[in-house]
Amino acid sequence: MQFTHRKLDNGLTIVAEVRPTAASMAAGFFVRSGSRDEPPELAGVSHFLEHMTFKGTARRTALDVNREFDELGANYNAFTSEENTVYYGAVLPEFQDRLMDLLCDILRPSLRQEDFDVEKGVILDEIARYEDMPRYRLYELLMGEYFLPHSLGHSVLGTAESVGAMRRDQMQAYFSRRYSPGNVTLVGVGNVDFDALVGKAAEQCSGWQPCDVTRDTSPPPPAARRKVHTDPNVAREQIGLASPAPSSQGDERYAATLAATVLGDVTGSRLFYALVDPALADEASVVYDALDGSGVFLTFISAGPEQASEALRIARRELAGFLDDGPTDAELLAAKNKIASGATLKGEVPMGRLTAVGYDWVYRGEYVPLADQIEALFAVTRQEVLEMARRYDLSSATVVALGPLEQL
Amino acid sequence: MSERFFVREMAHGMTLLGQQMDQVSSAAMTLVVPAGCAHDPPDMAGAGSIACEWCLRGAGERTTRQLNDALDALGCQHHESVRSEQVVFSAAQLGRNLAAVLEIVADILRRPRLEEETFGPSRALVEQDLASLEDEPARKCSLLLRERFYPSPLGRCAYGTPEGLAAATPQRLREHVAEHFTPAGSILAVAGNLDWPALGDLADRLFGDWPIRRPAAPVPQPPAAGVTHLPKDSAQVHIGLAHAAAPIGHEHYYAARVAEMVLSGGAAARLHTEVREKRGLVYHVASHYHSLKRHAGMFTYAGTRPDLARQTFEMTVAEIRRLGEGVTDEEIVRARTQLKAALVMQGESTSARANALASDFYHLGRLRGLDELSGAVDSVTAEDVLDCLRAFPAQDFTVLVIGPESVDMGVLEA
Numbered sequence: 107m108q109f110t111h112r113k114l115d116n117g118l119t120i121v122a123e124v125r126p127t128a129a130s131m132a133a134g135f136f137v138r139s140g141s142r143d144e145p146p147e148l149a150g151v152s153h154f155l156e157h158m159t160f161k162g163t164a165r166r167t168a169l170d171v172n173r174e175f176d177e178l179g180a181n182y183n184a185f186t187s188e189e190n191t192v193y194y195g196a197v198l199p200e201f202q203d204r205l206m207d208l209l210c211d212i213l214r215p216s217l218r219q220e221d222f223d224v225e226k227g228v229i230l231d232e233i234a235r236y237e238d239m240p241r242y243r244l245y246e247l248l249m250g251e252y253f254l255p256h257s258l259g260h261s262v263l264g265t266a267e268s269v270g271a272m273r274r275d276q277m278q279a280y281f282s283r284r285y286s287p288g289n290v291t292l293v294g295v296g297n298v299d300f301d302a303l304v305g306k307a308a309e310q311c312s313g314w315q316p317c318d319v320t321r322d323t324s325p326p327p328p329a330a331r332r333k334v335h336t337d338p339n340v341a342r343e344q345i346g347l348a349s350p351a352p353s354s355q356g357d358e359r360y361a362a363t364l365a366a367t368v369l370g371d372v373t374g375s376r377l378f379y380a381l382v383d384p385a386l387a388d389e390a391s392v393v394y395d396a397l398d399g400s401g402v403f404l405t406f407i408s409a410g411p412e413q414a415s416e417a418l419r420i421a422r423r424e425l426a427g428f429l430d431d432g433p434t435d436a437e438l439l440a441a442k443n444k445i446a447s448g449a450t451l452k453g454e455v456p457m458g459r460l461t462a463v464g465y466d467w468v469y470r471g472e473y474v475p476l477a478d479q480i481e482a483l484f485a486v487t488r489q490e491v492l493e494m495a496r497r498y499d500l501s502s503a504t505v506v507a508l509g510p511l512e513q514l
Numbered sequence: 515m516s517e518r519f520f521v522r523e524m525a526h527g528m529t530l531l532g533q534q535m536d537q538v539s540s541a542a543m544t545l546v547v548p549a550g551c552a553h554d555p556p557d558m559a560g561a562g563s564i565a566c567e568w569c570l571r572g573a574g575e576r577t578t579r580q581l582n583d584a585l586d587a588l589g590c591q592h593h594e595s596v597r598s599e600q601v602v603f604s605a606a607q608l609g610r611n612l613a614a615v616l617e618i619v620a621d622i623l624r625r626p627r628l629e630e631e632t633f634g635p636s637r638a639l640v641e642q643d644l645a646s647l648e649d650e651p652a653r654k655c656s657l658l659l660r661e662r663f664y665p666s667p668l669g670r671c672a673y674g675t676p677e678g679l680a681a682a683t684p685q686r687l688r689e690h691v692a693e694h695f696t697p698a699g700s701i702l703a704v705a706g707n708l709d710w711p712a713l714g715d716l717a718d719r720l721f722g723d724w725p726i727r728r729p730a731a732p733v734p735q736p737p738a739a740g741v742t743h744l745p746k747d748s749a750q751v752h753i754g755l756a757h758a759a760a761p762i763g764h765e766h767y768y769a770a771r772v773a774e775m776v777l778s779g780g781a782a783a784r785l786h787t788e789v790r791e792k793r794g795l796v797y798h799v800a801s802h803y804h805s806l807k808r809h810a811g812m813f814t815y816a817g818t819r820p821d822l823a824r825q826t827f828e829m830t831v832a833e834i835r836r837l838g839e840g841v842t843d844e845e846i847v848r849a850r851t852q853l854k855a856a857l858v859m860q861g862e863s864t865s866a867r868a869n870a871l872a873s874d875f876y877h878l879g880r881l882r883g884l885d886e887l888s889g890a891v892d893s894v895t896a897e898d899v900l901d902c903l904r905a906f907p908a909q910d911f912t913v914l915v916i917g918p919e920s921v922d923m924g925v926l927e928a
Binding site for chain 2: 127128160168171175179224225227229239342378410436439443457
C-alpha cells in the first residue's frame with residue numbers, strides 16, 4: 107500500500123492510496139461545496155447541480171453518460187451533503203481510463219435548459235419522497251433548529267418553492283463560483299495506475315479555470331432550543347437532540363467518535379441498554395458529525411407516543427450522566443474494538459476507503475493509513491474522553507420532536 | 515483463477531461451507547437455520563421475529579449484557595434477520611476471532627435463555643417495528659407486495675400481525691424455537707481468512723450433537739395476488755407490482771438476470787431511461803429479481819407525485835411489457851459487463867461471499883465459482899432472453915399501491 111499525490115498548476119489536487127493487488131479501483135471527485143455554501147434563495151442548488159452533472163456535457167448527452175457508466179459495469183453514484191458534493195465510481199482496473207474520461211468530462215456539465223426543466227421534476231419528486239420519511243424530516247428540522255441562522259442549518263434538498271423557482275443561469279453562476287479546481291480533490295483507491303490517473307486529469311482538467319473560493323468556517327454559537335412539531339400523520343414520535351462537538355480539524359475527534367459509540371451505538375451502548383433493551387424505544391442512537399470548523403453530536407430516538415416523554419427524559423439523563431465519570435474501561439475498549447473492526451472490514455474493498463481517504467485530505471490535508479488511525483484510536487484514554495465530553499457539554503442540547511404529540 | 519471452496523455435509527443434516535480468500539484479514543460467517551417466518555404458526559404470525567430477538571437476550575452462561583459485551587470485545591459486526599424460509603445470523607470479524615464468535619453463536623442457537631422477563635420487551639420491539647412501517651410507506655409497499663405475490667405464507671412480512679404477536683406466549687415461543695432451530699437444513703458458511711480443518715473440528719464440537727427435529731414444511735396456498743390500494747395521506751404515491759420469474763436453478767435463470775439488467779440494471783436501463791431520464795416522472799423507479807426455493811418474481815417499485823401517478827404507472831407497465839419484444843445485442847453486452855463486474859467486486863468482500871455460499875447451497879445444493887458464473891452470463895443470447903420472457907411473460911401482475919387515491923389500472927386490461 108502506498109500513498110501518492112500531485113497538484114496541477116490550476117490547483118486541482120490528485121491523491122491516491124494504491125494497492126496493486128486489489129481486484130478493483132475506486133475514484134471520486136470531492137468538491138468542497140454543499141448546502142452551507144448556498145445563499146438562502148438558492149436553497150438546494152448544490153444538490154440540483156449534482157443531478158445536472160449527469161445530464162450531459164459538450165460531447166455527451168445524458169443518455170451517453172448513463173450508457174457509458176453502465177458499459178463499464180461501474181458501481182457509481184454521487185451525493186451532496188452540507189459541505190461536500192462527491193462524484194464517485196468503482197470499476198475493474200482495466201476500465202480506469204474510460205471511467206476517468208467520463209468523470210472528468212461530467213465535472214464540466216453543459217446545464218442545458220431542456221435537461222434543467224426535466225430534472226427539476228425529478229428533484230421535486232425526490233423532495234416528496236423525503237416528505238414521506240419522518241426520520242429524515244426530523245433530521246432537517248433538528249439541523250435547522252440547532253444551526254440557523256448559521257448556514258449549516260440549510261436544507262440539502264431545498265424546498266419545492268426554492269427548487270421550483272430556481273433558474274439555469276443561477277445554477278451556472280453558482281457552479282462557476284464553487285467548482286474551481288482549487289476547491290476540488292480527485293481521489294483514487296485500490297488497484298490504481300497513478301501515472302495514468304494524473305495524466306488523464308492533466309489532459310482533461312488543466313483547462314478548468316481557477317477562482318477564489320471562500321467558506322466562512324466560524325462555528326455557530328451553541329444553542330439549547332426546544333421545538334415540538336405536531337403531525338398526526340406520523341405514527342411514531344421522532345425525537346432529536348443536537349449539541350456542540352469537536353470539529354473535523356480538532357485533535358479531539360477520536361475521543362468524540364468513541365464517546366458517540368459508548369453512548370449511542372446500535373449494540374451495547376448506554377442508550378441501547380436504557381431505551382431499546384427494555385423496549386421503551388425501537389431506535390436510539392448517537393452520532394458524531396465532524397464538520398468544517400465545527401461539529402455536532404446528534405441523538406435520535408424513535409418511540410411510541412405513550413413512551414416518548416419518558417424516553418426523552420431517560421436519554422437526557424444518560425447524556426448528562428456521562429459527564430460524571432465518562433466511559434468505563436470495558437466500554438472504552440469495546441468501542442475501540444468495534445470501530446477498528448468496522449473500519450478494517452470496510453477497508454478491505456477499495457470503495458470502502460474512498461470517502462475516508464478523501465475526507466482526510468479535504469478536511470486536514472493529510473493522509474493517515476488505516477493502521478495508524480486504529481493505533482491513534484486505541485491510544486485515547488478514558489480521561490481524554492471525559493474531558494472532551496465536559497468541554498462539549500452533551501447535557502445542554504437543542505431538542506426537536508416530530509410526531510403525533512402536542513408536547514413532550 | 516478459481517476459488518478454494520470446501521463443502522462438508524454433517525450426518526445430522528447441517529452443512530459446512532468454506533471459501534479461502536487471500537489478502538484479507540477478516541473471516542465472515544453466515545449461519546442459516548430453517549426457522550423463517552413462513553414457519554410461523556398460522557395464529558402466531560411474527561413468532562420468528564420474536565424468537566430472533568429473544569434468543570439474543572442471554573444464552574448459555576451469559577446474560578444479555580455479557581453476550582453483547584463478548585461480541586463487542588471481539589469486534590464482531592453482527593446482524594440477525596428473519597427471511598421467508600430461514601433465520602439468518604451473519605457475523606464479520608478478524609479471522610483470528612472467528613472461533614470465539616462461533617462459540618457464542620452456538621450458544622445463541624442452542625442454549626438461548628428465553629427467560630420470562632425478557633419475553634415482553636422482545637415482543638414489544640417487534641410490535642414497534644411493525645408499527646414503524648406506517649412511517650415508511652415505500653418499504654411497507656415492497657413488503658406487502660411480496661406478501662401478496664408469493665403463495666401464502668411464503669412471502670409473509672417477518673414482523674407478522676398485531677393479532678399474531680399478541681397471541682405469542684413464552685411457552686409457545688420456546689416450543690417454536692426448539693422445533694425449528696435444528697441442524698436439518700442448517701448451513702454454516704465461512705469466507706475469508708479461514709482454517710478449514712480447524713473450522714470442521716470446531717463445528718463438530720459445537721454442533722455435532724445438536725438434536726434433530728423435522729418440523730412440517732408450510733403448505734403453500736394460492737397467493738392473494740390482485741390489485742390492492744392502501745389509503746394514506748402521503749406526499750408520494752408508492753406503486754409496487756410483481757410478476758413471475760424463473761427461480762434459481764431453472765434453465766432460464768441466467769436469462770432472467772440479464773433481462774433484469776436490461777430493464778433496471780443502471781441509469782441506461784429501460785425503466786430509468788424512459789420513466790425518469792426522459793420524462794422526469796419519478797426520482798426512484800427500479801425492478802429487481804427475487805427468488806425463494808421454488809418461486810421467483812420481478813418486483814418493480816415506482817414512487818411518484820399523485821398528479822403523475824397514472825402516467826407513471828402506465829409508462830412502467832409499458833416498459834416491462836416492451837422487454838418481451840426483444841433486447842438488443844448492445845444491451846446484452848452491457849448487461850454481461852455489469853453482471854460480471856458486480857461478481858468480481860462482490861468477490862472482494864468476505865461477508866458478501868459468505869452470504870453467496872449459503873444462498874448457492876440452499877438453492878442448488880452446490881457452490882458456483884466465478885468462472886462458472888461468468889461463463890453462464892456470457893452464454894446468454896438475445897434469443898435466450900426472448901425465450902425466458904415468453905415462458906415468464908409480463909402479465910398477471912400483483913399490484914400494491916399506497917397513497918391518497920387509487921391509481922387507474924386500466925392499462926393492465928390492455
